[in-house]
Amino acid sequence: NAGVTQTPKFRVLKTGQSMTLLCAQDMNHEYMYWYRQDPGMGLRLIHYSVGEGTTAKGEVPDGYNVSRLKKQNFLLGLESAAPSQTSVYFCASSYSKGSEQYFGPGTRLTVT
């Protein structure tokens, strides 16, 4: 099993450009999450999904959109990137809300 995978691994965007980050999991998990990690601030939840076709806002959702068209995939979109969105983005999945979250390898995004 590959676990949780993310593409791309690195990306550089100019302000105002758009992009989509893809997360895939092969563990048949219902729950999927997108976090951003900034120095000294831990992991902050952007959006999450409790099942195919569902999405919900987390702690820092502004400037991001998500979609979960298939159970195994969770997409994070930036419609108009801003320098404040420079961060490392982690996707995660879990069997239930109060269970271990399995993280992907991360995507390092730089917005100039």
Add this chain to the structure above:
Amino acid sequence: GENVEQHPSTLSVQEGDSAVIKCTYSDSASNYFPWYKQELGKRPQLIIDIRSNVGEKKDQRIAVTLNKTAKHFSLHITETQPEDSAVYFCAAIPPGGDMRFGAGTRLTVKP
């Protein structure tokens, strides 16, 4: 929502010594408390977790204690080794709420 504070932000110990990292949480209904380890450039990985109906849990050299009255929980690592060097994150999740992480503790184990 839940708020988790973690201390210290950095911790340096000598190999073989013990390390303790403490976290406090704000929502008394929180019932799941995991600890994640993140090595440099890698993804966070669960090392131990505890639920609110248990006061202590141990797995070899690591242990977690939970004090529900005081709303704090701690990670204890004994006989530290250089490979324990990493950033450690605590987290808490209330029923129906989102998991909130602490800001992290950078542990350095000096040989």
